[in-house]
Amino acid sequence: MHLDHPVTMPHRHTYSAEPLRADGSPRAFRVGLGGPVGSGKTACVAALCRTLRDRLSLAVVTNDIYTREDAEFLLREAVLPPERITAVETGACPHTAIRDDISANLEAVEHFDETLDPLDLVLVESGGDNLTATFSKGLVDVQIFVIDVSSGDDIPRKGGPGITTADLLVVNKTDLAPYVGADLATMAADAERQRGDLPVVFTSLTSDDGIREIADWITGHLARWRAKAAA
């Protein structure tokens, strides 16, 4: 996958977006998880680690806003060994760290590529941000935007770059829908209106195997990305 055309950028010296590292070896597939605070990003990362860690070599970068809570939660839950989890500080600007100046996150993912061999997949969790925060294509290969039913069922209608452009939209906490009066059918219709053919999944990450659809979506993308890189 060439994000920069080799003819127009002949002297590019960073290889962040290329599927191969500078020495020609493949790097890990990178998935960004964004969305508002409390929607379930860390729950999603934890569940993905538990489901995929026996099949794939994984690592996680968290972008906490002012603490190391997400990283510490993942460590405490022992979803991965400590050398596979790292936190990046974002100077009170979580969207900058994933979009405008991705250098600290690139450092973190490339450090994993160098120290964990083989490495298949890196999950980058954004610090909770507003609906406009998206990941740079220089940082991740695909991005997932996580919202939840309890923050208002009008969020898909409101749209914003995260909702409209993310490669996968996750509407989480469907188990709470009856208690907060969220209308899932409306949310689905609004999301489709905003996103066209881009996929949407409804999840309850606190239920058994609630992560299945997201995990399958990621492994599907990983397989296609590898096939393309090898071609």
Add this chain to the structure above:
Amino acid sequence: MSRAALLLLADGRFPAGGYAHSGGVEAAVAHNAVHDIHSLEAFCRGRLHTTGLTTAGLAAAAAAGCDPLLLDDAADARTPVPALRAVARKLGRQMMRAARATFPSAELDRLAAERPQGAHQPIVQGVAARAAGLTPRDAACAAAYEAVGGPATAAVRLLSLDPLAASWLLARLSTEADAVAANAAGAAARVETEGPDALPSASSPLLDITAEQHAAWTVRLFAS
């Protein structure tokens, strides 16, 4: 030489990781040493004439074509605490990535190969300035401005200060920043004959101490 290249290199939006660092102001805010626009001005002035002068000298010497590895040792000697050495090298790596993509040059490639864990940030900045066709004085100016621009921006976020007042403060400091840059560039011009000892070595012990403490905080907004 392109004026615009200097603006690009000195722009806080240049994607080299600076936005996540407060230049010591987060620790100063916690100690109530910085609490309003006036105390912020005092903090910035102090930083400009200490760390700012020293980093400007290093950046100017690197831009003048002095051996960056010698300068990197000189930077270590001028950075007594481990926390700030680690920060300078981490930011150096991030600056290197941005600089190589922006101003490709064999000198940057060589320094990247020789210091894979990162050279001190002002050295990389100086070599980048050189690659962009800028003068040592330009590089010094970028470093001096950054020494106050970083903390001022961070303080706006930490204390919800009026951003217009912060801009006013930076404008007030701009003549002093120019003078610091001129001084630094003058010293850098003597490195060829006198060696790196000709470079300024002003430091701020309080910034060193609080940086070391800040690195051990568990809850913080900024990386340094």
